[in-house]
Amino acid sequence: MQILSQTRDRLVLEDNPVLLGCCLALAIFVPVAIGFAMLISGSLAGLWMLLVGGFFAALLAVFLRRVRVILDRTSGSLTIRTASLTGGTETSLPLADIRGVGVETSISRSTDGSGGVSHTYRTVLHLADRELPLSQSFSAGDGAQQAAQAIRDWLADGSGRGD
16 A cells, blocks of 8 residues: 555545556466467367456456545545446545554465465554454555554644645
8 A cells, every 4th residue: 555645634545456457467368368379270278268368357357456545634534445347435434433553464374385474464444343454455565554654643643745
């Protein structure tokens, strides 16, 4: 999650999984291109390649989501907008409902016996009655920590860069 804009009255964050989208697009294009080439050459096995491309297209439609989080001091609201190939949603909550901000960690252990461990993260808002993840997916890097700290700072004093 990255900070798009930050002022005293407004903080806008976005999670836009461009790399995932590009990888899935490539995973669709390659089998579909191979499948069509096989069909043109007379091999019905090309249908299987088209099916593989269709599988990755379904993954793209289900998992690729852009999330935009808008904290607006003027209206006193938090707005979360999601957009995907299957549509979009918008949820609004009062800023007063936010009790804290945290980072949720997912730990994956290697199954190949190497003992490798990887950590991925996502930003979570602690509300009065529940926890609200700001994105469905976890990601590596420090984007979730930076987003959480930006939200904490913005909520604490209302100051921001760009004033």
